[in-house]
Each structure stands twice: as structure tokens, then as C-alpha cells.
Amino acid sequence: MITLYFFFKTQESCCNHQQYYRTERGYKYPLYHPKLGLEEVVSKDPHIKCRICDPLPILHKYYQSGDVIIAGIMSHIYRFSNSITFRKCPSNDLFDDTLYFIPRWTYQASLELFSTQDRFIPNYKCGSINNPVAVIGGPTYDVCFHMATILSMYKISQFIYGSAPVINKKTKTVLYHQMFPDVDHQYKGILQVLLHFRWMWIGLLSAHDDNVERFVNTVVPMYAQRGICFDFMLRIPRMSYTNDFDEIVNEGIETNNIILRSTVNVMIIHGEIDTMVVLRTFPRYSEVMGIAKDKVWIMTSQMDFTSVSFEREWHIDFLHGAISLAVHSKEVLGFQQFLLMRNPTLEEEYSVTRAFWEKAFECSFMNSMVDSQDGKICSGEEKLESLPASVFETSMTGHSYSVYNAVYVVAHALHAMYSSRSKHRATADIGSMKDLSKQLWKLNHFVKSISFNNSAGEKMSFNENGEIAAGFDIINWVTFPNQSFHRVKVGKIDPMAPQEEVFNICEEAIMWPRRFNQAQPLSLCNDNCLLGYHKAKKEQKPFCCYDCIPCPEGKISNWTDMDDCFQCPQDHYPNMEQDSCIPKNVSFLSYEEPLGIALTSSALSFSLITTLVLWTFIKHRDTPIVKANNRNLTYALLISLLLSFLCALLFIGRPEKETCLLRQTAFGIIFSVAVSCVLAKTIIVVLAFMVTKPGSSMKKWVGKQQATSIVLSCSFIQATLCSLWLATSPPFPDFDVQSMNTEIVLECNEGSVTMFYCVLGYMGLLATVSFTVAFLARKLPDSFNEAKFITFSMLVFCSVWLSFVPTYLSTKGKYTVAVEIFSILASSAGLLGCIFSPKCYIIVGKPELNNREQLRRRTN
Known part of the structure; x- marks a missing residue:
């Protein structure tokens, strides 16, 4: 049979009569007065002193003998006490004002485990049968830490179900087993909750302990890396001898006001089970009761609901919509029935059950020390299920589940330890229990290696750090007007699950604080930056x-x-x-778009006109006006202009490799031929005038050969430049993704820009020379002198191409091609119109002027 031996720590004291003495003539006399109370005796005799005596006894204990004893040290009951001034002996009137915790109570409870029953003499115990094999402690950090300080010296297994204190792992980790999962999983779980709901602007309210220091120093930077920052990090007022109740309240009000002024909607509450007592005072004592209605609380699993008696009637609305983490638990079959069957009349007198019963039902038992003359008498038949959850919960909480599992862990470890013994000792009698008490340190080894399924069907085992291999439940708190509440499991954190299943939460099941009208709260320093x-x-x-x-x-x-x-x-x-x-759309100057259609139509129209002009000149080739100024040059010029107009069509349509190679080179060579013809015509005019002078020696320079030489030599230079261009860095189809914001321009990359401008420059040089010569010869006396018309044509030609360069450089995309096409058409049309329109007018409109007589008359 396994028996639990529990110490429930309270701040209660009493002194018996042997603790008082009277000093006379240097001797101490024990004092006992049968009629007067001790305090009255002390007050009447100034010689009476109080000596340092046995420590104040722990008020609530429970012991049941058995084959195996498991001890428990828990802090579940809170009392009030004045600060000790050492002006009088401790007595029951000590407890009436301030709530605090004294580490000495834990030390005392730990040492009593190794004292004779009902006598506090540490390390002295009659027999070893009642020695505990393990100790379960919690739920607060202080209880766990101070318990470990004492019990580790005895090498006894310790099972902690609350906050895990920072311990010396080299000496204590082998004895220290945490029924609380790795706290890092909890902190990461809270981070996942924040990120899931996109709560990036939060606050922190924490208790005073080393775990909070770890949270601030380690976890806060981790949260910051994920984009979460804290508007405030406040501490819950600490309860100690150094401050009184009014000071605590004032500090709490100030803290509450800071929270109320903050714009955060979400707060992390990092505390323990007793933190709830202080939190309940915030709305009560604050001038503005807003903390419960304005924030979403995210509470750590070390916290749980608890309160002191005077908070019984206080509202618990502040918990509605809160989210907390709890050590994963499952309802154990028969647990509620076990609780509801409790009967304080069958329990040991003044047991913790009776103490709870009196507080819960606000009554007292007839044999209780509480004065019940004007109060309600406890019958023992009161129903626990009638109590609101704020007074008593009948469901198994995470802390209860941890204690439950701790007992079974000890049982399985003991079983494994006995099973490992030799067969001849496996059937030993009860005397083997004495051997067990001498080998308790061996039990820790078996605890580390056990693995079993509890009665709820869940696997129990420890990791290498002595922590239970478990996860956390995500709890949503829902409160009701009758001071009751319900914990709703809305998710879980399972570190042992696959990565994608570690965090799981159901948003639809969550009840938010009433202020948010069931809309998911936002907690941001400012609104999100929108797209764009x-x-x-x-x-x-x-x-x-x-x-x-x-x-x-x-x-x-x-x-x-x-x-x-x-x-x-x-x-x-x-x-x-x-x-x-x-x-981006792929763009190029196509034949289907309006601009392409217009340029194509213009090129074809000018080509048709040029063809008609050529046909006219061929038809009237024997007339004087056609023969003048070298008929072959005229044909060559018209053919080159025709090809120039048709060359413009190479720039329209989807660029291909062949068209890219031909575009600029064909344009350059054809235009060079045209300008060379114009230059040759101009030179012929000048030479012809010079030949007509008496005694001129220029006759040998006038002839078809000279004109042909001029055209071929000038064109050959341009052809050489184009050939060099094609041989070194020829044009090629390319995509221009930079020029246009919304389009990808399919174009012909010029390859070598230098060669491109060399071709244009040479053509400009020819045009400049032609313009200069024509300008000088414009007033020569000749009836069919073309010099003046060539001057105008070259003026148009040069103006077009001088404008082309800046326009070409300033346009983008397909409009760059359109500019070049326009320049080709305009300059070609200028040559065609300025040089051939007057002659066509005479040939077609004034044929009477196209004869030798008119030529001689005009010459004379």
C-alpha cells in the first residue's frame, strides 16, 4: 500500500506554557498558570520572558501509515500576519494583516520528514519504516527551491509539479524530477500564439522570481527577433515583511494605471498559482476598473485560479476570454466521483478537509476552534458540486494531473527497482523495507528509465534533463455571472509531434473578452502598413x-x-x-497598329510616287530636261530613293535576325548612294558651267565616267564601314526591359553603337559637302540648273538628320524605330520633292518649255 504524507504550509503559530519562563536571581523558572491565559500572565508580570523554543508548528498535516510512504510539501493555504517586531511572544494574534511567504516553513516541513512523528528533532527518528521514499512538492518556485535545498542532502527523489527552480545540475539533477515539461516549449508556444493572431505589440506583467529573469533575458530577445516588442514590463507587487498591505495596494494601483494607459490589447502574465490572488485586487482597488475588460491575458501554465477568503464575492470577469497554457492533462476516470464523495465528518479532526469545508461553505464544525456561536454549523452533508468553480473545481487541473502522475511514477519506479533484484530476494518479506530506506538514492536511476501508460491512456516518461516528456494545452477561460468559470481546451503544443503538428489551435472555439464583441482582438502599436x-x-x-x-x-x-x-x-x-x-507585354512596331499602318502607308505611297517619277523620266528620256545634268545619275538617284522608301519597311514588324542585319546597313548604303548621286549632280553642274567658259581646261573632267566614279567611290566607303560593322559587332534581335515600364520592347540591338554613328556621320558628311557645293552653285546661269533645288533638298535632308540624333536618343521603345523611319521617309521625300517636282511640273504640266529653243533662249 502506498500512503501519502502531506504538509500543507500555512503561516500559523502557537506557544505552549513550557515556552514561557520567569527570571529571578539569575535562575529560570518554567511558568504555568492554570487560570489565566498565557498572554494575560505575560502582560501582568514584566519579568516574564519568551525564550527561543521549538518552531511554530505547521498547522495542517495529514499522515496515513502504510508499506511505502510518499511525502508531499505543498503551499495551498494563505494566512495573514503582521510584521514581527520582537516586542512580544508570537501568538495567534500575529495573523491579521499582511500576506507573505517565509522560506522557513518549507525548510521546516522538509526536516520534519526525517524527525520522529509529532516531534521536531531533525535527523532523529525512531525506526525507518516511516521514512518517505519520495517527495512531491509544489506548486510554487519557492517551495520547490527550498525543498530541494534540504532534501538533496538526503538523496531522496523529488518530484516537482510547479515552477522549476534554477538548481545546481551537477549535484541535484539526478535527484530532481520535474512533472512540468521543458519551460522552453511553453515560451515557444506563447510565441506561436502571438504570431498566429499577429499580436506584435504586447505587455508583460510578471512575478518576482528567477524564472522571470530568465524570461526577460532569454525569451524577450527571441520574441524581438520575430517582430514582437513590449510596451511595458512590470512586476507584480511583492509580498514580504518589508511592505505592508497599503503599500502593496498602492503599488498595485500604480501598476494597473500603467497598464490602462497602454495601447496594448494583449498581456503576458508570467506568474505562479499565488499570482492570481494579487491580480484579483487590481480591478478591485483601481479607480478605473478597466484591466479586466481592456486586455487579453496570456497566462503561463504555472498559474492557476486561487483566491483568499475575502475575495470570494469579487467578480472574476477579468478572466473572461483569457488564454493560458496548462500542463497537458486528461480527465481521469472516477476522479470527480472521488472528490464528491469526500465527507469531512469521517476525516481526522482539524484535517485540511475540514479547514477547507469551513471556508468553502462558510460554516464551522461543533468541535472546531472557530467560534461558531453566531455562525452556521457545518453538517458535512453540503454538496461540493454546488460550489462555483471560483471556490472549488471538480475537474482535474494540470497541477492535479501532475501530482496524480507523480505517484504512479514512484510506484512504477519502485516496481522496477524490486524487479531488478535477484530472485532469492524478490520474495523477501516486509523486512526488505528497511533495506529500501538505505538505498533510496537508487530509486532515481529507475525513475529516469521508466515508461508506462497511466490510467488515462497516456505515456509517461522523462527526458535526459529529468523533465516529464509532455506538452501543453491551450486553455480559453470562460466566466459566468454566478462566479463560476469553465476552462475550454482550444489547442495544444506537442513538442513530440511532427514539426507541422507541434502547434495547433482552433480560433472558432475561442471566446474573446466582451469588449471585443467576439471579434479577434488586434494588438499593434499602429495600424499595419497596407500593400504598396x-x-x-x-x-x-x-x-x-x-x-x-x-x-x-x-x-x-x-x-x-x-x-x-x-x-x-x-x-x-x-x-x-x-x-x-x-x-510586361512584348512590344514592337507592328504592321497592325495605327503607327505602323501610317508609316507603312507613307513608305508605299512615296515608293509609288518615286516609281511614277522614274517612269515619267524614262518615258521622256529624250527630252532636254531629262538629258540635262546626266540622265543616268537621275535614274540612279530615283532608284536609290525608291529603295530608301522601301528600306523603311525593314524597320516595321517583328525584329528577326535577317532584318536586324539588313536594317541599318541597307539604309546606310542606299542613302549613301542617293547622297552620292546628289553630290555628283552638283559637281557636274559646276563642271558644266566651268566648261562653257572660253579656254577652259575642265572638259576632260566632264563625262559619265567622272559621275560614276564619284558615286561608286563614295558608296564604297560606306559599304566598307557597313561590312566592318557586320564583321565585328553586327546588330541582333534583343529584348529591352529597361526603357519602358510596362512593356518589353523587342528591338534590334545595334551591336556596336560606334559603328552606327560612324555610318550616320559619314552620310552626314556627304550631305554637308553636297549642300555646300550646291549652295555655291545655286546662282549659276543655266536654264536647267539643279543647284538651287539640290540646295533646298540638302537643307531639308540635313535638318531632318540633325533633328534625328537628339530625338532618337530621347525616345524609348518602338518609338525610337518610328523616329528613324520618319527620318528616312522625310529626308527621302525632301530629296524627291525638291529635286524632281519642278522637272515633273515642266514635263507633265508645261511640255512647251521642255525644248532646245527654250533652253537656248534662257541661256542667252
């Missing part, structure tokens, strides 16, 4: 506080709260809202 905006840090503010700046032109942001905007891929462009990238 990026964050800009606010000076002297936490990084969670920022301004939202529109993305610069050409950049986008497609997520909320982006740190910076980014460029779209080269084949995409930003939309108007700058929140997404749109694929």
Missing part, C-alpha cells in the same frame, strides 16, 4: 512602432508591414497601386 507601403522607423519608439510610407516609383510591396519595397522582375512592372507585378 513600407515601414519607416519612428524615432525614440520601439521597433514595433513605425510610419507607413508609399513605395517609390517602380517598386512594390505585396505584403503588409514590409520593411522595404522591392523592384519587380525585369519582365514585370508595378501596377497603379504598387502592390503587385504585372507581366
Whole structure:
């Protein structure tokens, strides 16, 4: 049979008569007065002193003998006490004002385990039968820490079900078993909750212990790396001898006011089971009862609901909608029935059950020390199920589940320890219990290696750090007007599960604080930056506080709260809202679009006109006006102009490898031929005039050979430049993704820009020479002198191509091609119109002027 031996720590004291003495003439006399109370005796005799005596006894204990004893040290009952002034002996009037914790109670409870029953003499115990094999402690950090300080010296197994204290792992970890999972899993779980609901602007309210220091120093930076920052980090008022109740209340009010002024909607409450007592005073004593209605509380699993008697009637609305983590638990079959069958009349007198019964039902038993003359008498038949959950819960909490499992862990470890003995000792009698008491340290080894399924069907085992291999439940607190509440499991954190299943939560099952009207709360320092905006840090503010700046032109942001905007891929462009990238359309000057149609029509029209002019000149080839100024040059010029107009068509349509090779080179050579013909015509005019002078020696320079030589030599130079261009860096089809924001321009890359401008430059040189010569010869006396018309044509030609260079450089995309086509058409049309329109007018409109007589008359 396994028996539990529990110490329930309280702040209660008493002194018996042997603790008082009277000093006379240097001797001490024990004092006893049968009629007067001890305090009255003390007050009447100034010589009476109080000596340092046995420690004040722990008020509530429970012991039941058995084959195996498991001890428990728990802090579940809170009492009030004045500060000790050492002006009088301790007595029951000590307890009336301030709530506090004294580590000495834990030390005393730990040492009593190794004292004779009902006598506090540490390390002296009659017999070893009643020595505990293990100790279960909790739920507060202080209880666990101070218990470990004493019990580790005795090498006894310790099972902690509350906050795990920071211990010397080299000496204590082998004795120290935590029924509480790795706290890092809890902190990561809280982080997952915050990230899941996008709560980036939070506050922290914490108790005073080393675990909080670890949270602040380790976890807060980890949260910051995920974009979460804290508006405040406050401490819950500490209860100790150094402050009185009014001081605690004032400190609590100040803390509450800081929270109320904050813009955060979510707070992490990092505390323990006794933290709830203090939290319940916040709305009660604050001038503005807002803390319960304005914030979503996220509570750590070390916390649980508890209260003192005077808080019984206080509202618990502050818990509605709160989210907490709890050590994973399952309802144990028969647990509620076991609780509801408790009967204080069958329990030992003044047991913890009776003490609880009197507080819960606000009554007293007839044999109780409590004065019940005007109060309600406890019958023992009161129903526990009638109590609200704020007074008594009948469901198994995480702490209860941990204690339950701890007992079974000890049982399985003992079984494994006995099973490992030799067969001839496995059937030993009860005397083997004496051997067990001498080998308790061996039990720790078996605890580390056990693995079993409890009665709820869950596997129990420990990891290498002595922590129970378990996870956490995510609890949503729902309160009711009758001071009751319900814990709703809305998710879980299972570190042993696959990565994608470690965190799980059901949003639809969560009840939010009433202020939010069942809408998911937001907790941000400012509104999220929308798509198309990026964050800009606010000076002297936490990084969670920022301004939202529109993305610069050409950049986008497609997520909320982006740190910076980014460029779209080269084949995409930003939309108007700058929140997404749109694929660019492939663009080129096509025959189907209006601009392409217009340029194509112009090129074909001018080609037709040129063809008609050529046909006219061929038809009237024997007339004087056609023969003048070298008929072959005229044909060559008209053919080159025809090809120039048709060359423009190479620039329209989808660029291909062949068209890219021909575009510029064909244009350059053809135009060079045309300008060379014009230059030759001009030179012929000058030479012809010079030949007509008496005694001129220029006759040998006048002839068809000279004109042909001029055209071929000038064109050969341009052809050489184009050949060199094609041989070194020829044009090729390319995509221009930079020029246009919304289009990918399919173009002909010129290859060598230098060669391109060399071709244009040479053509410009020929045009300049032609213009100069024609300008000088414009007034020569000749009836069919073309010099003046060539001057006008070259003026048009040079003006067009001088304008072409800046226009070409300033336009983008397909309009660059359109500019070059326009320049080709305009300059060619200028040559055609200025040189041939007067002659066509005479040939067609004034044929009477096209004869030798008219030529001679005009010459004379």
C-alpha cells in the first residue's frame, strides 16, 4: 500500500506554557498558570520572558501509515500576519494583516520528514519504516527551491509539479524530477500564439522570481527577433515583511494605471498559482476598473485560479476570454466521483478537509476552534458540486494531473527497482523495507528509465534533463455571472509531434473578452502598413512602432508591414497601386497598329510616287530636261530613293535576325548612294558651267565616267564601314526591359553603337559637302540648273538628320524605330520633292518649255 504524507504550509503559530519562563536571581523558572491565559500572565508580570523554543508548528498535516510512504510539501493555504517586531511572544494574534511567504516553513516541513512523528528533532527518528521514499512538492518556485535545498542532502527523489527552480545540475539533477515539461516549449508556444493572431505589440506583467529573469533575458530577445516588442514590463507587487498591505495596494494601483494607459490589447502574465490572488485586487482597488475588460491575458501554465477568503464575492470577469497554457492533462476516470464523495465528518479532526469545508461553505464544525456561536454549523452533508468553480473545481487541473502522475511514477519506479533484484530476494518479506530506506538514492536511476501508460491512456516518461516528456494545452477561460468559470481546451503544443503538428489551435472555439464583441482582438502599436507601403522607423519608439510610407516609383510591396519595397522582375512592372507585378507585354512596331499602318502607308505611297517619277523620266528620256545634268545619275538617284522608301519597311514588324542585319546597313548604303548621286549632280553642274567658259581646261573632267566614279567611290566607303560593322559587332534581335515600364520592347540591338554613328556621320558628311557645293552653285546661269533645288533638298535632308540624333536618343521603345523611319521617309521625300517636282511640273504640266529653243533662249 502506498500512503501519502502531506504538509500543507500555512503561516500559523502557537506557544505552549513550557515556552514561557520567569527570571529571578539569575535562575529560570518554567511558568504555568492554570487560570489565566498565557498572554494575560505575560502582560501582568514584566519579568516574564519568551525564550527561543521549538518552531511554530505547521498547522495542517495529514499522515496515513502504510508499506511505502510518499511525502508531499505543498503551499495551498494563505494566512495573514503582521510584521514581527520582537516586542512580544508570537501568538495567534500575529495573523491579521499582511500576506507573505517565509522560506522557513518549507525548510521546516522538509526536516520534519526525517524527525520522529509529532516531534521536531531533525535527523532523529525512531525506526525507518516511516521514512518517505519520495517527495512531491509544489506548486510554487519557492517551495520547490527550498525543498530541494534540504532534501538533496538526503538523496531522496523529488518530484516537482510547479515552477522549476534554477538548481545546481551537477549535484541535484539526478535527484530532481520535474512533472512540468521543458519551460522552453511553453515560451515557444506563447510565441506561436502571438504570431498566429499577429499580436506584435504586447505587455508583460510578471512575478518576482528567477524564472522571470530568465524570461526577460532569454525569451524577450527571441520574441524581438520575430517582430514582437513590449510596451511595458512590470512586476507584480511583492509580498514580504518589508511592505505592508497599503503599500502593496498602492503599488498595485500604480501598476494597473500603467497598464490602462497602454495601447496594448494583449498581456503576458508570467506568474505562479499565488499570482492570481494579487491580480484579483487590481480591478478591485483601481479607480478605473478597466484591466479586466481592456486586455487579453496570456497566462503561463504555472498559474492557476486561487483566491483568499475575502475575495470570494469579487467578480472574476477579468478572466473572461483569457488564454493560458496548462500542463497537458486528461480527465481521469472516477476522479470527480472521488472528490464528491469526500465527507469531512469521517476525516481526522482539524484535517485540511475540514479547514477547507469551513471556508468553502462558510460554516464551522461543533468541535472546531472557530467560534461558531453566531455562525452556521457545518453538517458535512453540503454538496461540493454546488460550489462555483471560483471556490472549488471538480475537474482535474494540470497541477492535479501532475501530482496524480507523480505517484504512479514512484510506484512504477519502485516496481522496477524490486524487479531488478535477484530472485532469492524478490520474495523477501516486509523486512526488505528497511533495506529500501538505505538505498533510496537508487530509486532515481529507475525513475529516469521508466515508461508506462497511466490510467488515462497516456505515456509517461522523462527526458535526459529529468523533465516529464509532455506538452501543453491551450486553455480559453470562460466566466459566468454566478462566479463560476469553465476552462475550454482550444489547442495544444506537442513538442513530440511532427514539426507541422507541434502547434495547433482552433480560433472558432475561442471566446474573446466582451469588449471585443467576439471579434479577434488586434494588438499593434499602429495600424499595419497596407500593400504598396513600407515601414519607416519612428524615432525614440520601439521597433514595433513605425510610419507607413508609399513605395517609390517602380517598386512594390505585396505584403503588409514590409520593411522595404522591392523592384519587380525585369519582365514585370508595378501596377497603379504598387502592390503587385504585372507581366510586361512584348512590344514592337507592328504592321497592325495605327503607327505602323501610317508609316507603312507613307513608305508605299512615296515608293509609288518615286516609281511614277522614274517612269515619267524614262518615258521622256529624250527630252532636254531629262538629258540635262546626266540622265543616268537621275535614274540612279530615283532608284536609290525608291529603295530608301522601301528600306523603311525593314524597320516595321517583328525584329528577326535577317532584318536586324539588313536594317541599318541597307539604309546606310542606299542613302549613301542617293547622297552620292546628289553630290555628283552638283559637281557636274559646276563642271558644266566651268566648261562653257572660253579656254577652259575642265572638259576632260566632264563625262559619265567622272559621275560614276564619284558615286561608286563614295558608296564604297560606306559599304566598307557597313561590312566592318557586320564583321565585328553586327546588330541582333534583343529584348529591352529597361526603357519602358510596362512593356518589353523587342528591338534590334545595334551591336556596336560606334559603328552606327560612324555610318550616320559619314552620310552626314556627304550631305554637308553636297549642300555646300550646291549652295555655291545655286546662282549659276543655266536654264536647267539643279543647284538651287539640290540646295533646298540638302537643307531639308540635313535638318531632318540633325533633328534625328537628339530625338532618337530621347525616345524609348518602338518609338525610337518610328523616329528613324520618319527620318528616312522625310529626308527621302525632301530629296524627291525638291529635286524632281519642278522637272515633273515642266514635263507633265508645261511640255512647251521642255525644248532646245527654250533652253537656248534662257541661256542667252
